Structure formats: structure tokens, C-alpha cells
Amino acid sequence: MTTQSAAGASPAAPDTQLQQLRFCFYGAGSMAEAVARGMTGRKLCPPEQIGMFNRSGGQRLADLRALYGVTTAETPEDKDRLLAEADVVILSMKPKDAEEALRSVAATLRPGQLIVSMIAGLSIRTIQALLGQPLAVVRTMPNTSSSIGLGATGLSFSGEVSDEQRRIGEQLFRSVGMTVTVEEPLLEAVTGVSGSGPAYLYYIMESMIQAGVELGLDSGLARELTVQTMLGAAEMMRITGEQPAELRRQVTSPGGTTQAAIALMEEHGVGLHFRQGMKKSSQRASEIGRDLERSVLGD
Numbered sequence: 417m418t419t420q421s422a423a424g425a426s427p428a429a430p431d432t433q434l435q436q437l438r439f440c441f442y443g444a445g446s447m448a449e450a451v452a453r454g455m456t457g458r459k460l461c462p463p464e465q466i467g468m469f470n471r472s473g474g475q476r477l478a479d480l481r482a483l484y485g486v487t488t489a490e491t492p493e494d495k496d497r498l499l500a501e502a503d504v505v506i507l508s509m510k511p512k513d514a515e516e517a518l519r520s521v522a523a524t525l526r527p528g529q530l531i532v533s534m535i536a537g538l539s540i541r542t543i544q545a546l547l548g549q550p551l552a553v554v555r556t557m558p559n560t561s562s563s564i565g566l567g568a569t570g571l572s573f574s575g576e577v578s579d580e581q582r583r584i585g586e587q588l589f590r591s592v593g594m595t596v597t598v599e600e601p602l603l604e605a606v607t608g609v610s611g612s613g614p615a616y617l618y619y620i621m622e623s624m625i626q627a628g629v630e631l632g633l634d635s636g637l638a639r640e641l642t643v644q645t646m647l648g649a650a651e652m653m654r655i656t657g658e659q660p661a662e663l664r665r666q667v668t669s670p671g672g673t674t675q676a677a678i679a680l681m682e683e684h685g686v687g688l689h690f691r692q693g694m695k696k697s698s699q700r701a702s703e704i705g706r707d708l709e710r711s712v713l714g715d
């Protein structure tokens with residue numbers, strides 16, 4: 417029943433068509449910066465063709481200009497111009513700000529522009545209702561690793577998206593990592609796995625470093641060992657194609673140290689609670705989407 421496909425284990429080469437396009441990030445926070453940094457790092461298009469604005473302006477926009485060479489806007493007129501001139505508008509505000517933000521630009525956007533949303537939970541149907549017209553929408557769930565070209569992004573397309581626009585959406589996120597295409601309802605699962613995913617791994621690494629220090633290691637050393645271990649384990653899975661259970665078996669000597677650690681973790685339900693936490697992220701995305709849909713569409 418679902419379309420699920422993956423592309424781009426490593427970022428795609430710059431695309432000549434994307435070089436011509438104008439992008440506008442509506443919202444200039446962590447996620448907008450992560451994708452813009454990936455785009456400029458990969459030379460997806462000349463940096464001045466990437467527009468960005470936020471609510472508060474000031475130092476944040478000055479920093480983004482200095483770091484990435486992007487174009488920013490502070491006045492309502494300049495924001496409107498960036499939006500109106502963009503081929504691709506990337507919605508990058510928090511879900512709580514989306515309703516007001518989208519309604520306020522409904523009259524500025526026009527058919528032919530591609531709307532890319534990174535907003536957790538917000539459905540294509542709700543976006544189109546807020547914009548007051550059935551514009552072409554790519555709903556996505558990226559993650560912060562896009563900033564170094566190692567993102568993982570789930571994509572879903574509205575019926576209005578042309579083949580050309582679909583390619584633009586895919587290439588945009590392939591330029592900052594790998595992409596998977598799924599039916600829209602599965603974007604909540606992508607949120608639980610890879611959208612929130614970097615935070616789980618940072619959380620594990622925080623614990624590993626803390627335990628290393630409690631065991632007597634210098635904190636810098638504990639950090640280096642932890643990072644290399646995480647990198648090595650991820651690369652082992654990628655390069656060997658082995659199941660993680662098999663790779664874990666290879667580390668675990670009967671009656672040895674790893675077995676003692678895993679047995680204690682299992683006894684305390686670490687794996688179970690980890691899975692429950694991931695499902696909670698996905699459920700939360702659904703709740704956010706339902707609340708917005710109810711507020712906008714009254715469903």
C-alpha cells in the first residue's frame with residue numbers, strides 16, 4: 417500500500433537545474449541553517465540565491481549572511497520580495513507558529529512556486545488550506561545532520577507536484593544527505609526514527625562519556641573514544657550490510673564484559689524503553705498535526 421524508496425547514500429553532485437533556482441527559507445532557525453549550510457557547502461546554487469528571514473532579524477541574520485553568504489530580509493517589503501521571487505519556499509518555523517505565518521503570506525505566494533515544508537506533523541492538506549490554494553507541496557522530515565551533508569530526509573509529495581518539481585525536492589535534500597520517499601502518513605514514523613534520531617544518539621553519547629569519566633577517564637579522552645565508537649559502529653553496519661544483532665553478537669563473548677553490560681541493560685528495560693521513546697516522538701508528531709488540522713479545518 418505504500419511507496420517507499422531510498423536514494424543517495426552519499427550526497428548527490430550539484431545539479432545544473434538547481435543552480436538556476438531561487439530558494440527562500442521562511443524561518444531561520446536550527447533546521448533552516450542546517451539545510452542552508454549543507455546547500456552552500458555542496459554548492460547547490462550560488463549562496464545569494466538562498467534567501468532567509470525570521471521574525472526577530474538582527475544579529476541572527478547577520479551571522480547567517482557572514483557564515484554562508486545568503487541573502488536575508490528584515491523589512492516586510494524585503495521579506496515579501498524574497499518570498500515572491502522564490503522558485504522554492506521552504507517552511508522552517510515551529511508548528512506553533514505555522515498557522516499565523518502561513519496565513520500571512522497566502523496572498524504573496526502563487527501557483528508555480530514549490531512549497532517545501534520541514535514542519536513536524538503539519539499535513540499537506542492543512543498547508544494548502546492555510547495558503548488558501550492547492551499549491552504544489554513537498555512535505556519533508558529532515559534532520560540536523562543535513563548541515564554536514566549526512567542528513568536523512570523523508571519526503572512526501574502532494575498531487576499538484578509536477579515531475580520536475582519532484583526532482584527539485586529530491587535533489588535539494590539529496591544534496592545534503594540521503595532521502596526516502598514514503599506515503600504521507602509514514603512521515604510520522606520517519607520523525608520517530610531519523611527526525612528526532614540524532615538526539616537519541618547524542619543522549620547515548622552523553623551517557624557513554626559520563627560513564628567513561630566516572631570510570632576514571634579524562635573527559636576529552638572519553639569523548640574521543642565515544643565518538644570513534646559511534647562512527648565505527650555506524651560504518652560497520654553500512655559497509656558490511658550485516659544485521660545489528662549479528663554485529664552485536666561478534667562483540668559479545670559468552671560470560672564476558674559486553675554480555676554483562678547488555679544483560680543489565682535488558683533487565684532494566686533499556687531497549688524496550690528506547691523503542692517506546694521513539695514511538696512517542698512519532699505519536700507526538702501525529703498529535704501536533706491533528707491539533708493544527710482541527711484548528712485550521714475544524715475536522
Ligand SMILES: NC(=O)C1=CN([C@@H]2O[C@H](COP(=O)(O)OP(=O)(O)OC[C@H]3O[C@@H](n4cnc5c(N)ncnc54)[C@H](OP(=O)(O)O)[C@@H]3O)[C@@H](O)[C@H]2O)C=CC1
Binds near residue numbers: 471511516535
Ligand atoms: N530541529 C530539528 O532537529 C528538526 C526540526 N524540524 C522542524 O523544523 C521546523 C523548525 O525547527 P527549528 O529550526 O528547530 O526551530 P527554530 O526555533 O530553531 O527556528 C524557527 C524559526 O522560525 C522563525 N519564525 C517563526 N515564526 C515566524 C514568522 N511568523 N515569520 C518569520 N519567521 C518566523 C523563527 O524566528 P525568530 O527566532 O525570530 O522567532 C526562527 O528563525 C519545525 O517545524 C520542526 O518541526 C524538522 C526536522 C528536524
Ligand SMILES: O=C(O)[C@@H]1CCC=N1
Binds near residue numbers: 536607611612
Ligand atoms: O523535536 C522536534 O519537534 C523536531 C522535529 C524532529 C526533530 N526535532
